[in-house]
Amino acid sequence: MLITIDAQSGRPLFEQIAAAVRLAVVRGEVAPGERLPTARDLADSLELNVNTVLHAYRELRDEGLVELHRGRGGRVSTKAAHDFEQLRNQVHALRTEASRLGVGTGTLAALLTEDER
Amino acid sequence: MTTEESAANARPINRRRRAVLLGAALPAAEIGLAIALIAAWIPRLPDPLALHWGLDGVDRVGGLSGLLVPMVVVGALLCLPLMVGSVLARRGMRRGIIGLSAGMTTMFAGMTLGMVAVQLDAADAYSVGQPGAAIALPMLAGLAVGAIAAWLAGPDAPAPTVAPIPADAARMPLPTGGQAVWIRTLPTMPLLIPAVAVAGLLALGIVLGIQTGSWWMLLPAIVVALVLVLTLGWRAQVDRTGLTVRGLIGWPRFHLPADEIVQAEVTEVNPVREFGGLGVRAGHGNTLGFITRKGEGIHVQRTQERAVVVTIDDAARAVALLNTLAERTRPPSAD
Numbered sequence: 001m002l003i004t005i006d007a008q009s010g011r012p013l014f015e016q017i018a019a020a021v022r023l024a025v026v027r028g029e030v031a032p033g034e035r036l037p038t039a040r041d042l043a044d045s046l047e048l049n050v051n052t053v054l055h056a057y058r059e060l061r062d063e064g065l066v067e068l069h070r071g072r073g074g075r076v077s078t079k080a081a082h083d084f085e086q087l088r089n090q091v092h093a094l095r096t097e098a099s100r101l102g103v104g105t106g107t108l109a110a111l112l113t114e115d116e117r
Numbered sequence: 118m119t120t121e122e123s124a125a126n127a128r129p130i131n132r133r134r135r136a137v138l139l140g141a142a143l144p145a146a147e148i149g150l151a152i153a154l155i156a157a158w159i160p161r162l163p164d165p166l167a168l169h170w171g172l173d174g175v176d177r178v179g180g181l182s183g184l185l186v187p188m189v190v191v192g193a194l195l196c197l198p199l200m201v202g203s204v205l206a207r208r209g210m211r212r213g214i215i216g217l218s219a220g221m222t223t224m225f226a227g228m229t230l231g232m233v234a235v236q237l238d239a240a241d242a243y244s245v246g247q248p249g250a251a252i253a254l255p256m257l258a259g260l261a262v263g264a265i266a267a268w269l270a271g272p273d274a275p276a277p278t279v280a281p282i283p284a285d286a287a288r289m290p291l292p293t294g295g296q297a298v299w300i301r302t303l304p305t306m307p308l309l310i311p312a313v314a315v316a317g318l319l320a321l322g323i324v325l326g327i328q329t330g331s332w333w334m335l336l337p338a339i340v341v342a343l344v345l346v347l348t349l350g351w352r353a354q355v356d357r358t359g360l361t362v363r364g365l366i367g368w369p370r371f372h373l374p375a376d377e378i379v380q381a382e383v384t385e386v387n388p389v390r391e392f393g394g395l396g397v398r399a400g401h402g403n404t405l406g407f408i409t410r411k412g413e414g415i416h417v418q419r420t421q422e423r424a425v426v427v428t429i430d431d432a433a434r435a436v437a438l439l440n441t442l443a444e445r446t447r448p449p450s451a452d
Contacts, residue, residue: 001301002299003299004297005296029430045296046356
C-alpha cells in the first residue's frame with residue numbers, strides 16, 4: 001500500500017489518504033482482515049495531524065471498506081473486499097485491449113469517467 | 118522513532134563495555150557461581166550420583182565427574198567461543214552473539230546446577246526424581262536472559278552518511294514538500310515444518326508427563342509455540358524515517374534510519390544459498406535478512422558495509438520510495 005500526500009494539490013488531505021487505501025484494497029495489496037497502520041503512526045510518517053488520518057479512516061468505515069475498533073486501530077473489512085479479483089482482471093484486459101488498439105491511457109480514463117450516451 | 122531519538126540524546130551507551138559485561142563477564146560469573154555451589158554441595162550429594170534418566174527413572178549412575186565433565190566440555194566448546202565473540206564482534210552480529218552468549222551460558226550453568234540440585238540430600242541415586250524442572254526452567258531462563266542481554270547490548274551506533282544516492286538508483290516522483298508512506302505485510306512463511314515441530318514437542322511433553330507425572334517438559338513446547346507466533350504477520354514500512362520491519366504486535370522491531378541508506382535495490386532472494394534458510398537471518402558480510410520465501414525482495418545497502426534484505430511483494434515501489442526519501446536527508450548538491 002502506497003499513500004502519497006501532496007499538500008499543494010488542492011485535494012483535501014483526508015481524501016488523498018482514503019483514495020490511496022481504496023486503491024490498495026481493490027488492487028489486493030492489503031488483504032481483507034489485514035490491519036491498517038494506527039492513525040498516530042500514519043500521521044507521524046506523513047507529517048499530518050492525527051485527526052486528518054482519523055477523518056480518512058472514518059470515511060472508509062462509512063463506506064464499509066474498513067472496520068474501526070477503539071484502541072485497536074482499523075482493519076480492512078472482510079465483507080467489503082470480496083470480488084475485486086474479477087474487477088482487476090477486467091481492468092487488466094481493458095488495458096491490454098487499449099494498448100493493442102493504440103488507445104492511450106488518457107483516452108481510456110476519459111472513457112471511464114465520462115457518462116455513456 | 119521517538120524512543121530512539123530520546124535514547125540518542127541521552128548519555129551515549131558504551132557498547133564495548135556492555136559487550137564485555139553482558140557477553141563475557143556475566144557468563145563467567147554464572148559459571149563461577151555454579152562451580153562454587155556444586156563444590157559446596159558435595160557433602161550433601163549421594164555417591165554415586167544419578168547421571169541419566171529414562172522413562173522409568175534413573176538408568177545410569179556414576180561419580181560427580183561423570184556429570185560434570187561432559188557439561189564442561191560442551192560448555193567450553195560452545196560458551197567460550199561465544200564469550201570471545203561477544204567481545205570481538207562489531208556491528209551486524211554484535212547483539213546476536215552477546216544474547217547467545219548470555220543465554221547459552223545461563224542455560225548450561227542452570228542445567229548443570231539443576232541436575233545436581235535435584236539430588237541434594239537424596240538417600241541414593243536411584244531415589245532421585247525426574248529432573249524436568251531442572252531442564253525446563255534453565256531453558257526458559259536462558260531465553261529470557263539472552264533476550265534481555267541482546268536488548269541491553271543496544272542498537273548500533275548511528276552512522277549517517279552525506280554521500281549522494283547513486284544517480285542510476287530507482288526514484289519515485291514525489292511532489293515537492295509531498296510526503297509518502299509504503300506499507301506491506303511480508304509473505305507468509307511455510308508453517309508446516311515449524312507446526313509439526315511444535316506438535317512433536319507437545320506430544321513428547323504429554324507422553325513424558327503421563328509416564329513420569331512430571332509436566333515440566335511441556336514448557337519447551339509452549340515457548341517454541343510462542344516464538345512461532347512472534348514470527349507471524351511481519352510488516353515492512355517505508356517512510357521519511359527510513360525502513361522499519363516489525364512483528365505482529367509491533368515487536369520485535371528493526372529500524373534502518375533514512376540517513377544511513379546508501380542505496381536500495383530490487384533483488385531476487387535465494388534463502389538457502391544466501392541466508393541458510395528462512396526467518397530473521399544473518400547473511401554474508403553483515404547482511405541482516407527478513408526472509409520468508411524465495412523470490413522478490415528489497416536489498417538496502419547501509420553505511421559501514423552493512424545491508425538489510427527483506428522478501429516482499431511490490432519491491433520496485435518500496436525501493437524507489439526508499440531512495441527518494443533517503444535523498445531528502447542528504448545536503449543539497451553543490452551544482
